[in-house]
Amino acid sequence: xxxxxxxxxxxxxxxxxxxxxxxxxxxxxxxxxxxxxxxxxxxxxxxxxxxxxxxxxxxxxxxxxxxxxxxxxxxxxxxxxxxxxxxxxxxxxxxxxxxxxxxxxxxxxxxxxxxxxxxxxxxxxxxxxxxxxxxxxxxxxxxxxxxxxxxxxxxxxxxxxxxxxxxxxxxxxxxxxxxxxxxxxxxxxxxxxxxxxxxxxxxxxxxxxxxxxxxxxxxxxxxxxxxxxxxxxxxxxxxxxxxxxxxxxxxxxxxxxxxxxxxxxxxxxxxxxxxxxxxxxxxxxxxxxxxxxxxxxxxxxxx
Amino acid sequence: xxxxxxxxxxxxxxxxxxxxxxxxxxxxxxxxxxxxxxxxxxxxxxxxxxxxxxxxxxxxxxxxxxxxxxxxxxxxxxxxxxxxxxxxxxxxxxxxxxxxxxxxxxxxxxxxxxxxxxxxxxxxxxxxxxxxxxxxxxxxxxxxxxxxxxxxxxxxxxxxxxxxxxxxxxxxxxxxxxxxxxxxxxxxxxxxxxxxxxxxxxxxxxxxxxxxxxxxxxxxxxxxxxxxxxxxxxxxxxxxxxxxxxxxxxxxxxxxxxxxxxxxxxxxxxxxxxxxxxxxxxxxxxxxxxxxxxxxxxxxxxxxxxxxxxxxxxxxxxxxxxxxxxxxxxxxxxxxxxxxxx
Numbered sequence: 074x075x076x077x078x079x080x081x082x083x084x085x086x087x088x089x090x091x092x093x094x095x096x097x098x099x100x101x102x103x104x105x106x107x108x109x110x111x112x113x114x115x116x117x118x119x120x121x122x123x124x125x126x127x128x129x130x131x132x133x134x135x136x137x138x139x140x141x142x143x144x145x146x147x148x149x150x151x152x153x154x155x156x157x158x159x160x161x162x163x164x165x166x167x168x169x170x171x172x173x174x175x176x177x178x179x180x181x182x183x184x185x186x187x188x189x190x191x192x193x194x195x196x197x198x199x200x201x202x203x204x205x206x207x208x209x210x211x212x213x214x215x216x217x218x219x220x221x222x223x224x225x226x227x228x229x230x231x232x233x234x235x236x237x238x239x240x241x242x243x244x245x246x247x248x249x250x251x252x253x254x255x256x257x258x259x260x261x262x263x264x265x266x267x268x269x270x271x272x273x274x275x276x277x278x279x280x281x282x283x284x285x286x287x288x289x290x291x292x293x294x295x296x297x298x299x300x301x302x303x304x305x306x307x308x309x310x311x312x313x314x315x316x317x318x319x320x321x322x323x324x325x326x327x328x329x330x331x332x333x334x335x336x337x338x339x340x341x342x343x344x345x346x347x348x349x350x351x352x353x354x355x356x357x358x359x360x361x362x363x364x365x366x367x368x369x370x371x372x373x374x375x376x
Numbered sequence: 377x378x379x380x381x382x383x384x385x386x387x388x389x390x391x392x393x394x395x396x397x398x399x400x401x402x403x404x405x406x407x408x409x410x411x412x413x414x415x416x417x418x419x420x421x422x423x424x425x426x427x428x429x430x431x432x433x434x435x436x437x438x439x440x441x442x443x444x445x446x447x448x449x450x451x452x453x454x455x456x457x458x459x460x461x462x463x464x465x466x467x468x469x470x471x472x473x474x475x476x477x478x479x480x481x482x483x484x485x486x487x488x489x490x491x492x493x494x495x496x497x498x499x500x501x502x503x504x505x506x507x508x509x510x511x512x513x514x515x516x517x518x519x520x521x522x523x524x525x526x527x528x529x530x531x532x533x534x535x536x537x538x539x540x541x542x543x544x545x546x547x548x549x550x551x552x553x554x555x556x557x558x559x560x561x562x563x564x565x566x567x568x569x570x571x572x573x574x575x576x577x578x579x580x581x582x583x584x585x586x587x588x589x590x591x592x593x594x595x596x597x598x599x600x601x602x603x604x605x606x607x608x609x610x611x612x613x614x615x616x617x618x619x620x621x622x623x624x625x626x627x628x629x630x631x632x633x634x635x636x637x638x639x640x641x642x643x644x645x646x647x648x649x650x651x652x653x654x655x656x657x658x659x660x661x662x663x664x665x666x667x668x669x670x671x672x673x674x675x676x677x678x679x680x681x682x683x684x685x686x687x688x689x690x691x692x693x694x695x696x697x698x699x700x701x702x703x704x705x706x707x708x709x710x711x712x713x714x715x716x717x718x
Contacts, residue, residue, distance in 0.1 A: 107618075109517035117514055120507075121528045124590060128531065130554070131543050145552045189441075192434040202431035208439075215442055217704060219647050221676055221693045223449035225456055225686050229466060230449075246445035249438045277423065280430035309536035311650040312673075316681060329538035333545070333654050340546050347539040354534045362527035369530070369591065370598035 128351070135159065135345040142340045154341060161339070162332065162346035167320070171328035172353070178243050178314075178324055179307035185248040186303045187296050194257025195288045199270055209258070215251045220312055228316055242317040243324065247307060253299050260295035260371075261288070298368030301361050308354055325350045457691040463684030476691035486692070488667055489675035492577065496652075496671060497645030500581035504589050505637055509630070511589065512596035513622060526597075529590035537650035541583055545570075545655055548579045576655065576669040583651045588644075592637050599633040600626060631714060639707050646700055649673035672696050 136155035137148050162168060196202070197209050223246065231242045265288065273283045289296075314324045320331050332338075332346045358365065460472040480486045511529060519525060532540065547554045548569040556566040569575040603626065611621050627634075652669045653660045661678040663670020670678070672692060680689030 107517055109514070109519045113514045113517055113519070117511070117519075117525055120511055120589075121525065123586070124528055124531050127540070127543050127547065127586065128535065130547070131539075134543075134546060142546065143549075143552045146557050147552055147554045189437040193438045196431040196434035200431040200434070202428075205431070208435060212435075212438060215446060217643070217700065218446060218450060219643065219693075219696060219700060221647060221673060222453050222697055223446055224453075225461075225680060225690045225693065226449035226452035227445065229456075229461075229686070232466070245441070249441040251438070251442070254438055279423070280426050280433075284434075305534055311537050312647075312677075316677075326536055326538045329536070329542060330654060333538070333542050334658060334660055338657070340549075343542050344546065347542045351535050351539040354536075355531075358527070358531060358534045362530070363523050365534075366523065366526045366530055366594060369594045 128355070131344050131348050131351075135162075135341060135348045138341050139339050142344075155345070158341045158345035159349060161342045162349060165342060166328040166332045166346050167323065168325065168328055168346065168349055171323045171325045171350075174240060174322065175308055175325040178240055179304050181244050182247050182307040183300050183303045185244075186250045186253050187300045189249045190253030190257045190299060191261075191288065191292050191296055192284065193254040194259075194261055195265070195284065195292070197254070197258040198261040199265060199267060209255075212251050212254050224313060224316055227313070231317060237317070238319050238322045240318075240322070243310075243314050246313065247310070250303065253303065256299055256371075257292060257295060261292060264295070265291040295371075298364055298371065301357070301365050302368055304357070305354060305365070453690045453693050456687055457694050459687050461685075461687040461690070463681065463686055469687075472687060476688045477695070479688060480691050480695065485667060485670070485675060489663070489670050489672045492663065492667075492669055493646060493648065493671045493673075496577050496581050496584075496648060496669065497642065499577065500584040500648075501638070501641040501645055504585045505592055505634070505641065507585075508589050508592035508637075509596050509627075509634075511593040512600055513626065515593065515597050516600045526594060529593055531590070532587045533591045535587065537587075538654060540587055541651050541654035544579065544583045544586070545657070548655075570655070570657070571665060571668075573666075573668045576652075576664050580648075580651045580655055580669050583655070584645075584648070588641070592641070595637060596630060596633060599630050603629045635707065635711060635714075639704070642703050643700060646696060646703070647673050649677065653677070672699075 132155070133148055133151055134142055135158050137152040138154050138158075141148055141152065193212070197205060197212075227242075227246060231237055236242045269287050269291070270283055273287050278286070309326065310324075311326050311330075314327050315330055318324060318327050320327070323331070329346055329350045332343050456469075457476050458472060458474070459469045460475070461469050515522065515525060515529070548556075550556065550566060550568045550570065553569075555569075559565075559567070567575050569579045607625050607629070608621055611625050616624060648671045652663050652671055652674050655669065656662065656664045659665050661674060661682045663674050663678075673696070676689050676692040676696070679685050679692060
């Protein structure tokens with residue numbers, strides 16, 4: 074949080090509208106950046122292997138069978154059972170429904186969080202209104218509250234409403250984000266020139282027109298990053314879905330939990346399930362890894 | 377919270393002060409003439425109303441949703457924690473006073489969970505952050521394919537708690553597991569990770585470390601890149617080697633970020649839930665057959681949805697919150713002291 078102080082003067086000095094990009098930072102850091110020696114590459118390779126090996130090995134284990142997995146030494150290369158196990162995991166855990174459910178849940182949460190965070194972030198960054206400072210502080214303060222504190226009443230209310238096991242139970246409480254609001258505010262402070270809003274105002278544009286024609290276009294890069302981060306978080310959410318949903322209507326994480334807690338676990342099938350449950354995010358990561366990395370580094374400086 | 381207040385006040389004032397004087401004037405001018413003719417026409421009234429109300433409309437979704445699903449439940453949890461609420465008979469809620477809390481404080485499982493949360497928190501957070509600083513330092517060198525390295529380090533972050541834990545559970549399995557097999561090369565007898573006390577805690581921590589080290593490394597990297605170059609140049613002029621530069625320039629400049637990650641990781645560790653639940657398999661909600669790695673988060677789940685005592689679960693939730701507040705207060709004190717010493 075405190076790091077905000079470090080970046081603001083710099084950005085002010087440069088004053089470019091989207092001066093938050095990595096290009097500027099690279100120039101700043103260029104002077105001190107020493108070339109990496111061979112030791113650096115070796116150490117980084119070790120860490121990279123530790124990061125990736127469990128994922129690769131998941132695929133290896135998913136392609137074997139239960140008996141082989143129980144033997145020593147463990148299999149280090151692929152076997153021939155991959156598609157059989159994927160099929161079994163898909164059927165046993167109801168991963169088809171789970172994938173659809175997770176897509177709906179994470180998609181809705183992402184759209185809601187991005188839109189609401191942009192609106193609130195814009196208000197906090199550029200509009201003047203009474204108590205804005207206090208309200209922003211309250212917003213950030215809510216990040217301190219652990220989700221466990223809401224779970225019991227939410228569970229009771231959702232049961233009363235007859236919403237148990239329905240997706241809105243999982244979607245509604247997560248539809249907004251304090252982090253997202255703060256993230257968008259910090260971005261829009263820099264990226265949205267106040268003159269642009271004033272000009273639209275002078276032309277008699279309503280607030281909604283300003284939001285649609287000025288704020289959303291200016292916020293688009295940050296909206297994309299926040300969207301990716303939110304999707305990863307929503308897809309992986311565990312605590313509340315596992316309480317709110319049952320096996321008949323699970324998200325992917327709830328389905329994986331059911332695979333893992335069976336009394337006669339078939340490890341190869343479990344690994345196939347873990348692989349399937351992670352695959353959508355891993356693909357997204359291959360496509361957008363650079364943006365997610367950039368977003369986390371940005372959020373780190375600001376958040 | 378004051379630390380964030382001070383941090384926030386800075387950009388807010390700088391942003392408001394610079395353009396602030398102009399828009400005020402512009403708004404005054406436009407209020408008199410620019411929008412549609414006639415000061416009292418309905419359009420200009422609508423326009424002024426829009427100007428006043430829209431900021432509140434824009435922030436309303438956050439406060440409405442958070443209020444309904446965060447704040448009100450928080451208060452109700454306090455209310456339920458003073459009642460006897462059973463999952464099996466939701467309509468019979470009777471006043472219990474502080475019984476749930478008394479019950480909690482006299483339960484050995486509560487203290488066990490508190491201790492486990494603390495131990496697992498320490499052995500997962502400390503190595504994680506130390507390694508993250510090291511990785512960030514290496515990533516901060518000029519590297520071939522720097523983006524690829526960053527993406528690879530962050531990959532575990534994309535893995536869910538459920539998937540990661542299931543994989544690690546198999547890696548740690550007693551019979552034929554990868555880790556015991558690797559250990560036998562260095563002459564270590566197979567360890568029953570799931571059933572042993574420290575073994576289970578170590579295994580659960582390693583899952584946390586695996587998932588979050590890269591994420592923290594990126595946060596440190598971002599902060600490292602914001603350190604002014606001249607600090608390193610003058611340190612080099614003073615004859616400081618790479619290690620000394622790291623110790624005397626990088627680490628002190630990272631201090632606010634380190635504190636930030638310590639707080640975030642502490643909050644995460646206090647809420648640890650999915651990893652021990654899934655690692656335990658059939659006895660998951662107990663945190664292993666002998667509660668070896670039952671954390672507070674897990675204890676709450678077990679009391680609420682395993683045993684069905686929602687009143688006691690509420691009391692556990694509030695106790696966790698109080699512990700977090702104490703942690704936040706300690707953090708505040710440390711931040712203050714650091715500020716003064718600087």
